[in-house]
Amino acid sequence: MATSSDEMTKLSWRRYEDGDNVWDNLTEKIFVQDTSHKCPTYVHKTPPCQGSCPSGEDIRGWLQIVRGMEQPPEGVEWEEYAFRRSTDANPFPSMMGRVCPAPCQDGCNRNEVEDFVGINAVEQFIGDTAIAKGYKFAPAPADTGKRIAIIGGGPAGLAAAYQLRRLGHAATIFEANDGLGGMFRYGIPGYRVPRDALDAEINRILDMGQVEVKLNTRIGVDVQVEQLEQDYDAILWAIGCQSGRGLPVPGWEGTPNCVSGVAFLKAFNEGRMKVTADKVVCVGGGDTSIDVVSVARRLGHITKSGKSDLPETVIRDGYVAHDAAITAAAEGAEVTLTSLFTRDKMTAAEHEVHDALHEGVTILDGVMPVEVIKNDAGRAIGLKVADCKMEDGRPTPVEGTERVIEADLVVSAIGQGGDLTGLEAFDNGRGLMNADKFYQVPDKPGHFVAGDIIRPHLLTTAIGQAWIAVESIDAYVKQEENRRRPKVDVHHFDLLAKMTEQHLAPEAFKAADRGDMRGTSSGNFAIHNYEDRSGAEIIPHDELFLAHFKYEPRNLRKEEVPSAEEVLGHFKERVIGYSTEEAVAEAKRCMSCGLCFECDNCVIFCPQDAVFRVKKDQYTTGRYVDTDYSRCIGCHICADVCPTGYIKMGLGE
Incomplete structure (x- = not known):
């Protein structure tokens, strides 16, 4: 009698394939x-x-x-x-x-x-x-007397301060916002990154001592680069990319209720935006767009609102905030995410896409924005989209597939750029900074760079770049040659x-x-x-x-993902x-x-x-x-x- 499939082992690996039945004479x-x-x-x-x-x-x-x-x-x-x-x-x-x-x-x-x-x-x-x-980092070694300026208090800047202290160098972090954390704090919702845990991990770095923090300070505007060059032994640029890109379609520019995903999430994470619009359309497909639509579903909208309650007023003006009391009248928002790519090719993590669908987000994949539709008052009332195909690597609308998605708020989450106001000498022409393989700024001795301002990528990428940049800074202040980096440039086990x-x-x-x-x-x-x-x-x-x-299945983390009916006002942490x-x-x-x-x-x-x-x-x-x-x-x-x-x-x- 044949063995049933249920009784067979799930192992499928074999060293030898069918037909490999002769052992060579060795x-x-x-x-x-x-x-x-x-x-x-x-x-x-x-x-x-x-x-x-x-x-x-x-x-x-x-x-x-x-x-x-x-x-x-x-x-x-x-x-x-x-x-x-x-x-x-x-x-x-x-x-x-x-x-x-x-x-x-x-x-x-x-x-x-x-x-x-x-x-x-x-x-x-x-x-x-x-x-x-309550674990702390090991005490820093003896002070070298070297002081390094770090421009930006996000993941790259904080990781650099940590690695610098482990080498005995002092660091001063200049941060344009009123808190440290960068994209951790301003780009990711609190139900994904609990703020108490974030603060604990930041404070553990500050507790190493000799890490000075200067908030609400923008280099190139409040403090000039020349002053930093006089006061510090080296400068690390870790300013990130916190300016969102708008949609390259007619009707976007100057439309008040067309905003970037970065600005949308910052307004939410700072606690200023309490409600959003009735119909929200987000264009993206990456992790930022998933955060946007998930936040929009949680916030909901209010039916009757004055001009000051409109979400774009809060998003565009950092001095304005919604009254917390209006959340009591919040109703569910209709939220749509559009992506150039099909579901299987979206850059967002697969489980994040699944969770967004579970929370009631509508996802239209394989479509591209064509035009922002506006009313007589100049506000967006819809986004025209069309099915798209790739021609020579560029998305091209398929004729005859255009349709309009109603929208009270259009959010662009298609990429980020740097803000180099006052730092034009460092601009490589794309709103970013150049770096060599040692994360030095070319032709600018004493200047180093790490993180998204080189090229927007993952948080873990910024942290890894900061480590290499710090090793380059260490060699620079010691007037040593940069050591050759290994082909596999990671933290290796040392027997x-x-x-x-x-x-x-x-x-x-x-x-x-x-x-x-x-x-x-x-x-x-x-x-x-x-x-x-x-x-x-x-x-x-x-x-x-x-x-x-x-065969041993993975132990899955438990998650608390609200359904479409439960998502309004649900800000509990998802991952258990x-x-x-x-x-x-x-x-x-x-x-x-x-x-x-x-x-x-x-x-x-x-x-x-x-x-x-x-x-x-x-x-x-x-x-x-x-x-x-x-x-x-x-x-x-x-x-x-x-x-x-x-x-x-x-x-x-």
């Missing part, structure tokens, strides 16, 4: 009598999650800590150790665990088994636990540092004391049998032994973080690509007992197994059964 290739052709060595490579992370976080490292694989130093809780490893690259684990679109998860090799590891869910757990337990932390560092090497240098594999003056290729190579899934991993048990269980799904995770396969399957476990008082992460080369015959079984691809047949050519 005897002459591998063996010369009892002499091995090649023996195993342990090769560390960067996992694709980390290689896909623009911040360059050691994701595999902190997942290993959460799962209990990598042990913390004596006297340190594992939760704090995971926090310190996570924040080596990114000081905002609580925030980024909530809002990062997680390119790391797209790159995760576990996708070849069943589903990616919930990396950002574990990161949120690390960040929230750190806040709950020597780990062994030093565990009091297992090699002894000092003195050649005069060594005598006969032959047979030094047992000498404790070097890390033997190990090659670090993490700076040059990312390990792909076809180097892993995927059959080792059983992991419990400790859930975080540990999800971390255990990590396959530790490119680094040993102590599965014992190589020890169990070695026919010569050549591979052995290192003694307990001598092993640590990356040093769990070793090889007795006097026994190894080069059969390569250990490499075949290594789940993580850590073992390579690389010695003894």
